[in-house]
Amino acid sequence: xxxxxxxTQRQMLAARLGLNKKMKLYVTHMHGDHVLGIPGLIQTMSLxxxxxxxxxxxxxxxxxxxxSFNRTVPYNLAFELEINEVRDxxxxxxxxxxxxxxxxxxxxxxxxYALLEKPRPGRxxxxxxxxxxxxxxxxWKRLQIGRSVKVHGRTVxxxxxxxSPRPGSKVVYIADTRPCKSVERLARGADLLVAESTFDDSKxxxxxxxxxxxxxxxxxxxxNARAKELILTHLSVAYKDPSVLLKQxxxxxxxxxxxxxxxxxxxxPSRK
Amino acid sequence: xxxxxxxTQRQMLAARLGLNKKMKLYVTHMHGDHVLGIPGLIQTMSLxxxxxxxxxxxxxxxxxxxxSFNRTVPYNLAFELEINEVRDxxxxxxxxxxxxxxxxxxxxxxxxYALLEKPRPGRxxxxxxxxxxxxxxxxWKRLQIGRSVKVHGRTVxxxxxxxSPRPGSKVVYIADTRPCKSVERLARGADLLVAESTFDDSKxxxxxxxxxxxxxxxxxxxxNARAKELILTHLSVAYKDPSVLLKQxxxxxxxxxxxxxxxxxxxxPSRK
Numbered sequence: 001x002x003x004x005x006x007x008t009q010r011q012m013l014a015a016r017l018g019l020n021k022k023m024k025l026y027v028t029h030m031h032g033d034h035v036l037g038i039p040g041l042i043q044t045m046s047l048x049x050x051x052x053x054x055x056x057x058x059x060x061x062x063x064x065x066x067x068s069f070n071r072t073v074p075y076n077l078a079f080e081l082e083i084n085e086v087r088d089x090x091x092x093x094x095x096x097x098x099x100x101x102x103x104x105x106x107x108x109x110x111x112x113y114a115l116l117e118k119p120r121p122g123r124x125x126x127x128x129x130x131x132x133x134x135x136x137x138x139x140w141k142r143l144q145i146g147r148s149v150k151v152h153g154r155t156v157x158x159x160x161x162x163x164s165p166r167p168g169s170k171v172v173y174i175a176d177t178r179p180c181k182s183v184e185r186l187a188r189g190a191d192l193l194v195a196e197s198t199f200d201d202s203k204x205x206x207x208x209x210x211x212x213x214x215x216x217x218x219x220x221x222x223x224n225a226r227a228k229e230l231i232l233t234h235l236s237v238a239y240k241d242p243s244v245l246l247k248q249x250x251x252x253x254x255x256x257x258x259x260x261x262x263x264x265x266x267x268x269p270s271r272k
Numbered sequence: 273x274x275x276x277x278x279x280t281q282r283q284m285l286a287a288r289l290g291l292n293k294k295m296k297l298y299v300t301h302m303h304g305d306h307v308l309g310i311p312g313l314i315q316t317m318s319l320x321x322x323x324x325x326x327x328x329x330x331x332x333x334x335x336x337x338x339x340s341f342n343r344t345v346p347y348n349l350a351f352e353l354e355i356n357e358v359r360d361x362x363x364x365x366x367x368x369x370x371x372x373x374x375x376x377x378x379x380x381x382x383x384x385y386a387l388l389e390k391p392r393p394g395r396x397x398x399x400x401x402x403x404x405x406x407x408x409x410x411x412w413k414r415l416q417i418g419r420s421v422k423v424h425g426r427t428v429x430x431x432x433x434x435x436s437p438r439p440g441s442k443v444v445y446i447a448d449t450r451p452c453k454s455v456e457r458l459a460r461g462a463d464l465l466v467a468e469s470t471f472d473d474s475k476x477x478x479x480x481x482x483x484x485x486x487x488x489x490x491x492x493x494x495x496n497a498r499a500k501e502l503i504l505t506h507l508s509v510a511y512k513d514p515s516v517l518l519k520q521x522x523x524x525x526x527x528x529x530x531x532x533x534x535x536x537x538x539x540x541p542s543r544k
Contacts, residue, residue, distance in 0.1 A: 006312040007279050032315040032345045036308075040278040043304040048509075061344060068340035072333060073304045074380055108346055 001025045002113055002173040002194075008037035009044045015262055020050045024092065026099065027058030028175030029110035030065065039069040046078040053080040057092060057099075059109050060085050086111070088182075097168065102186045104177025106211040112175050114186050117168025117269070121145070129161050169269040172227070176234065178208065179217045187225035192267045194259070195221060196234035200245045203236075215245035219252035228270055233259035273297045274385055274445040274466075280309035281316045287534055292322045296364065298371060299330030300447030301382035302337065311341045318350040325352040329364060329371075331381050332357050358383070360454070369440065374458045376449025378483040384447050386458050389440025389541070393417070401433050441541040444499070448506065450480065451489045459497035464539045466531070467493060468506035472517045475508075487517035491524035500542055505531035 001008075004025055012019065028034055038056070045054070056062065063083045070077065084091070088111065092099040096118055101111040124144055134140065134156055139149045143158045150156070172190040174183055176198070187193050198212035207214045213221070215232060222230035230253050235242055242258050249256045257263075273280075276297055284291065300306055310328070317326070328334065335355045342349065356363070360383065364371040368390055373383040393416055401412060406428055411421045415430045422428070444462040446455055448470070459465050470484035479486045485493070487504060494502035502525050507514055514530050521528045529535075 006309070007282060010279060030345055032312060032341075032347060035345060036312045036315075037278070040304060040308045043308075065341070065344035068344055069337070072337035072340055073302055073307060075304060 003028055003034040003175065004037040004041055005033045006036040006040075009041045011262065012041070015264075019045045019048050020052055022052055024055045024057065026091070026101075026111075026113050026173075027056065027062050028112065028173075029059060029106060029108055030061045031108065031176070034175065035062070035065060038066060039073065042066075042077070042081065043073070043075045046075055050079045053082060055082045055084065055092075057084045057086050059087070059111055100186065102182040104175065104183050105180045106176045106178070110176050110211075112173060112177065112183050112186055114170060114172045114190070116170050119165040119167050122163030122165050125161050125163070132156050132160065134161070167269045169267045171267055172225075174213075174218075174221065176212060178211055179213055179221055184221055184225050187221060187227055190225060190227040191269055192229050192231065192265065193222050193225065193227035194231045194233055197232040197245055197249065198234055198236050200239070201248050215248040216252055219249035219256060222253040222256070227253075228255065230256040231259050231263075231265075232256060275300055275306040275447065276309040276313055277305045278308040278312075281313045283534065284313070287536075291317045291320050292324055294324055296327045296329065298363070298373075298383075298385050298445075299328065299334050300384065300445075301331060301378060301380055302333045303380065303448070306447065307334070307337060310338060311345065314338075314349070314353065315345070315347045318347055322351045325354060327354045327356065327364075329356045329358050331359070331383055372458065374454040376447065376455050377452045378448045378450070382448050382483075384445060384449065384455050384458055386442060386444045386462070388442050391437040391439050394435030394437050397433050397435070404428055404432065406433070439541045441539045443539055444497075446485075446490075446493065448484060450483055451485055451493055456493055456497050459493060459499055462497060462499040463541055464501050464503065464537065465494050465497065465499035466503045466505055469504040469517055469521065470506055470508050472511070473520050487520040488524055491521035491528060494525040494528070499525075500527065502528040503531050503535075503537075504528060 001023060063085055066083055086101065088102045090098060091101050098116050100114045104110050104112050121144055129140060133151050134149060142149050143161050146158050148155050148157045169191045170189060171192045172187045174187065174195040176196055177183055195218040196213055197215045197218040199207045199214050201214050201216050204214050218232055219230065232245060232249055235245060239245065246256060246258045273295060335357055338355055358373065360374045362370060363373050370388050372386045376382050376384050396416055405423050406412065406421060414421050415433050418430050420427050420429045441463045442461060443464045444459045446459065446467040448468055449455055467490040468485055469487045469490040471479045471486050473486050473488050476486050490504055491502065502521065504517060504521055507517060511517065518528060518530045
């Protein structure tokens with residue numbers, strides 16, 4: 001999860017995501033609309049019996065915030081809570097993905113995040129393996145990790161049985177920021193780029209004053225970074241109808257969508 | 273406002289209550305489902321330009337909670353915020369109403385509140401005032417506050433022109449508690465009694481263990497206190513269909529309603 005504004009726990013229930021799954025929370029900065037849902041999420045998870053560890057990453061201040069409400073709002077924390085205060089760079093390494101961050105340019109320190117899925121091994125062709133006489137078991141495993149095996153004195157190469165590795169996806173989440181080089185580098189080649197777009201182009205002065213981006217600035221970021229798809233989010237509450245922002249962005253980057261509550265998307269990695 | 277759980281700011285917008293009106297917040301206790309909406313409410317009020325002072329009342333701990341997020345979640349507080357840590361007794365005196373509190377019996381210190389509207393002056397009979405030759409102005413005001421006036425040497429009594437005072441309403445909000453005498457005294461003669469009813473009668477043991485009330489206990493409170501109307505609220509999330517609780521309560525106290533999001537009620541004082 002990237003950021004956790006007020007009401008996130010309710011939306012998670014509405015989305016039927018479950019509160020006891022493996023998950024991590026990456027926080028971009030300490031403004032209320034990005035963190036005020038954390039206390040309620042943690043407390044409801046505790047109440048409903050979460051046992052899985054929850055890891056939270058965020059800039060300096062996130063620990064003080066969470067420890068403050070743990071002190072002032074009594075409840076029984078039912079699971080392990082690991083808080084990691086991070087800077088720009090590699091912030092998290094998992095078997096299936098890495099998470100990177102850069103500082104953007106906002107009125108307070110604010111990180112943006114990229115999640116890079118690692119390539120998955122290629123598809124294993126069971127029929128071909130059988131046809132070539134490789135018995136199921138340790139030899140299959142050996143082929144799967146890219147090594148050749150010997151069967152009845154004959155060498156079988158993995159390239160005959162295992163397809164080429166499937167690339168992982170790159171998902172990038174750009175939080176409150178003016179356009180800047182660091183963020184553009186982070187977004188490079190993103191399969192899915194979620195970017196803040198607080199104002200429409202007619203309010204470029206406000207975007208500049210408050211450390212935000214306009215719709216066209218978000219679209220130029222997507223174009224310059226050669227992203228595959230752009231989702232606009234974090235609109236000012238002033239916009240009852242967000243179509244003006246979508247229009248402005250699409251003029252610059254055609255594959256743009258406007259985020260809405262409970263939007264679901266499948267991210268497909270593109271061959272690079 | 274009594275208590276402020278997560279998402280309250282959103283519901284206030286949905287109810288079109290406005291964020292710059294005179295209002296006060298009375299907090300019953302420091303559990304998350306009663307306070308976690310305060311930070312977002314204050315911050316959104318600031319963002320949308322509230323200028324009116326906001327007074328918050330609550331038990332010890334409410335100041336530390338609010339000061340903690342004011343320190344850890346940066347924003348510009350745009351209006352005066354007055355935090356009053358209170359105990360049982362008279363907690364607030366206004367021209368139009370007083371607010372009283374008592375301690376209930378919960379797992380942490382928890383207040384319940386009663387708002388007593390003061391009697392309003394009787395209706396002023398403009399036609400009668402004119403017929404009796406009382407000129408509009410200071411003499412009308414004098415009559416309105418219950419004093420007689422002299423017109424052309426003749427005494428005019430206020431009882432001829434001003435009706436009898438209209439009684440104020442009594443609204444009582446019973447937060448998380450076991451049934452107890454203090455709460456019953458507070459609820460006496462309430463025109464509207466809003467009471468927690470976390471569990472249905474089959475879970476009386478849980479109610480006892482966690483310091484809550486069952487539907488029948490809430491109904492007995494309303495009956496013993498001779499309340500005019502009872503609203504059940506604070507149901508456990510386990511109840512998808514709250515009708516079982518309503519049925520149990522109605523067996524004991526007929527004028528019972530189940531609270532739901534954005535329910536609106538007009539409170540009419542009864543002649544006592």
